[in-house]
Amino acid sequence: MLYLNGSLNQEHFSLKVNFEVARNETVSILGPNGSGKSTLLKIINGLEKLTSGQLKINTKIMDSGKTFVEPRHRSVGWVPQNQVLFNHLTVRQNVEFSPRSSKEKARELIDLFELTHLQERKAGSCSGGESQRIAIARAIASKPQILLLDEPSTGLDEKSKTIIHRCLKTQKEITTLLVTHDPLEAASLSEHLLILENGRITQSGSPNEVKSFPATAYSASLVELNFVTALADGLIAKTEKGIELILSEPFKGLVNIVIPPKAIALYREKPTGSPRNVLQAEILEISHTGQNVRVNLGGGINFMAEITQNAFQALKLRTGDTVWAAFKATELITAPE
């Protein structure tokens, strides 16, 4: 069990969070660069000290105004972003490094992470994917109460990624915090997501909740949805830049509006008729995703439309063109801010 309610104030950055991770649960932390994800992990492993508040691991207070438990006494396994292998030692010596490890535990993990054929090699001679597997095995071998993984699969080839994901799924009895950029990884490895932006948790929920009701523009971008904040008065909501959107039900005050990209239709000429939102926009970028085509649009709102290949070819769209985007009010997901 991990409980953290506290803050860290640094010269140019402050972090203030309050969350819990239940025993044997895996929680993913997603957030843009510089949001404080790695710093958050360092608070938990003791490389950073809380300015105020409290950190508890399995009911033991690790960091508070009065107590501070040194990193080496915390039993927190940490896999930093750049692995940090002890290159002068062999793969096996790396995995056996922790005094809390044992030869049997190390061997078991070396086999599990498919490192058996490398175990007598110097760690410095291993590839990126192998290095990441060694670093994770080394952390798990130290029998941690909490396992911290900082972007474990960023920049790795598919094969290494698959091995790592498969291995992590077998380690269900370890309470894990996983920092990642990849929403798919988060959804496949964890039951709960925390969205961290600018040192604050902006959303907390299951992958499904975050997917269905993104609370911020960042959450929406993760699941590739469009996100706007607007001031609603009845059925009309006005964005900061003065664009008016028609809602399906009345609201008063600031609202978050999610526009699914597939709900947007594009036209060369301004469409007439049915009560729906129609905006003029410029095509900023076009990308192909197999079946569909994603069109990034700029104008009053920056948003992305996903249309079929057929529609794309019929419209003969090109970057820089001006088009009309239309979507029904009923397709919008609206929630008060």
Add this chain to the structure above:
Amino acid sequence: MNRLPKTVVFVALIAILFLLSPLVGLLQRMPWSGLVGLLGSEVVLDAFFLSLLVSFSATLIVLALGTPIAWFLARARFSLLKLLRAMVLLPMVLPPVVGGTALLFAFGRQGFLGKWLNNWFGVTLPFSTTGSVLAAVFVSMPFFVVAVESAFRSINEDFEQVAETLGASPSKIFFRITMPRIRPSIIAGLALSWARALGEFGATITFAGNLPGETQTLPLAVFLALETNPEAALALSLVMIVTSLAILVPFRDQWLPSK
């Protein structure tokens, strides 16, 4: 290899010739026919073995004492650190005679530490082999500290932090992670300080004197022989050159903490 500008090559050649010319001077006057006899003489053998003993003892002490100093200078954070570093490195720029004089006033029979050592333990450092080692440690330690401090400073703290989270004790981290990572710099520092200890003259003659068999190392023997027996001086010089090359050439790659 990249093509070098001709001027650079030219200047480099001149510089190399300059550095080699004294060596040529020595070799050209070397009494090759009587060399075996000279090398086997008591003075030369005594000085040779004493030099090895003094320089290697000094280097071992430098390793044991210089590593903690380098670590401390690299990691400590306080306002007078710059001054402290300058003090530690002072023997590197101080004329060795001044160093020897200072040692005499500290560890000499009347020195503030020497008096105490003498009264309480009956230990007399000046004009003894131990005194020669002390002088050699004093002048050569900074060379080691400079090389190793910069290595401690340049290694990424991540490695030590990961080891810490794995539960390793500070001493395990130091000996199994930090030290192996800076091994090339330690070897380079040892080679530099050993070379300095071997060539040490000024502080030794001031503090330890020039007693054959006790404090008369090779450089001191060369200096003395030059007055009375120039051929012996040449032979002694040859011994120094060969000894230095034999130790330094194998460390060619680690000679300077470059990569």
